[in-house]
Amino acid sequence: MTGTPLPGRVLQGIPRFFHELDRELGERGLSYRSLGPCPDTKRLVLLDNDDAAEIFWVQNTWLNPFQFEFESIAGAAQALRDIQRNWAPVLCTQYRRGALIQEKLPALPDKPRPFPWKAPEAPMGSWTLLDAHTLVASPRCTSPFPGGIIAFTENKTDPPSRAYLKLWEALSLAGTWPHKGERCIDAGASPGGWTWALSELGATVLAIDRAPPESRVQNRPGVTYLKHDAFTLKPGDLGKTEWVFSDVICYPPRLYAWIEAWLASGLCNNFICTIKMQGPSDNETVRRFAGIPGSRVVHLCHNKHELTWIMTKV
Numbered sequence: 001m002t003g004t005p006l007p008g009r010v011l012q013g014i015p016r017f018f019h020e021l022d023r024e025l026g027e028r029g030l031s032y033r034s035l036g037p038c039p040d041t042k043r044l045v046l047l048d049n050d051d052a053a054e055i056f057w058v059q060n061t062w063l064n065p066f067q068f069e070f071e072s073i074a075g076a077a078q079a080l081r082d083i084q085r086n087w088a089p090v091l092c093t094q095y096r097r098g099a100l101i102q103e104k105l106p107a108l109p110d111k112p113r114p115f116p117w118k119a120p121e122a123p124m125g126s127w128t129l130l131d132a133h134t135l136v137a138s139p140r141c142t143s144p145f146p147g148g149i150i151a152f153t154e155n156k157t158d159p160p161s162r163a164y165l166k167l168w169e170a171l172s173l174a175g176t177w178p179h180k181g182e183r184c185i186d187a188g189a190s191p192g193g194w195t196w197a198l199s200e201l202g203a204t205v206l207a208i209d210r211a212p213p214e215s216r217v218q219n220r221p222g223v224t225y226l227k228h229d230a231f232t233l234k235p236g237d238l239g240k241t242e243w244v245f246s247d248v249i250c251y252p253p254r255l256y257a258w259i260e261a262w263l264a265s266g267l268c269n270n271f272i273c274t275i276k277m278q279g280p281s282d283n284e285t286v287r288r289f290a291g292i293p294g295s296r297v298v299h300l301c302h303n304k305h306e307l308t309w310i311m312t313k314v
């Protein structure tokens with residue numbers, strides 16, 4: 001069963017940031033319509049004139065959606081199972097019927113994951129119901145996490161902030177992370193959530209911030225604190241390092257200029273940086289980040305009004 005292919009991609013909006021998706025699509029001249037009867041009109045959006053450009057303000061992008069009619073719950077589940085194993089529901093209507101279909105599909109792990117965790121390579125599809133007998137499904141999606149969402153087993157005692165969760169998510173998406181003894185620069189490190197997570201992996205961390213990290217992080221083995229404006233430090237001042245991280249609150253062009261200097265220096269190959277938005281999002285700079293070969297920009301489910309730029313060379 002392959003059904004009827006839909007003409008473009010389906011975008012799964014982020015409930016708190018529908019306005020950003022709206023703006024982004026407008027900037028690109030892309031028109032769209034809501035898929036089915038979602039009360040939140042941008043929960044699932046079908047692009048009318050898809051130009052295949054990367055869209056950033058989404059939870060997940062459905063790459064090859066198709067629509068099909070079905071008679072019975074068992075028939076719908078069978079049609080999905082015939083394609084592949086993993087399917088995540090994204091329902092806006094027909095919740096009971098949707099739950100009954102999902103019960104007949106292989107169970108998705110619903111427990112929080114410990115970190116480090118590598119996403120399985122098997123594809124994770126998404127599906128929704130438009131009405132009692134019409135299903136839209138996409139076997140391929142940009143996120144390996146069900147519905148674009150991942151939960152980790154949290155450590156509620158050691159890290160001083162919950163910011164480490166977005167670092168864990170970014171590293172899980174990258175499929176790689178710092179190993180024992182690797183050198184990391186953590187710009188905008190305080191109060192110390194990312195530095196804590198990196199030192200837990202056995203990496204050595206140079207934590208740069210104008211304000212000190214909490215002492216329990218600063219005193220961890222392998223952690224050194226440097227009180228400085230990170231962006232006035234040139235790559236040559238900091239030297240060769242396996243990883244550069246930034247969670248600095250700043251205007252995106254300032255971060256971009258610093259990263260450009262790192263790329264030109266050849267002193268680091270692996271980067272994870274939060275692109276923080278102050279006011280309406282600066283999508284022009286976001287597109288410049290995304291244009292850096294071998295890298296990508298995503299909205300993590302642990303991101304707030306910000307995006308994450310990821311570049312790793314394994």
Ligand SMILES: C[S@@+](CC[C@H](N)C(=O)[O-])C[C@H]1O[C@@H](n2cnc3c(N)ncnc32)[C@H](O)[C@@H]1O
Pocket residue numbers: 160161163164187188189190191192193194195208209210211228229230231247248249250
């Ligand atoms: C969102 S917090 C970082 C949280 C941190 N990643 C964690 O896990 O706890 C942003 C930090 O950026 C720092 N910051 C802002 N501008 C900076 C700059 N130019 N250089 C270094 N740090 C800066 C702030 O002092 C603040 O501690």
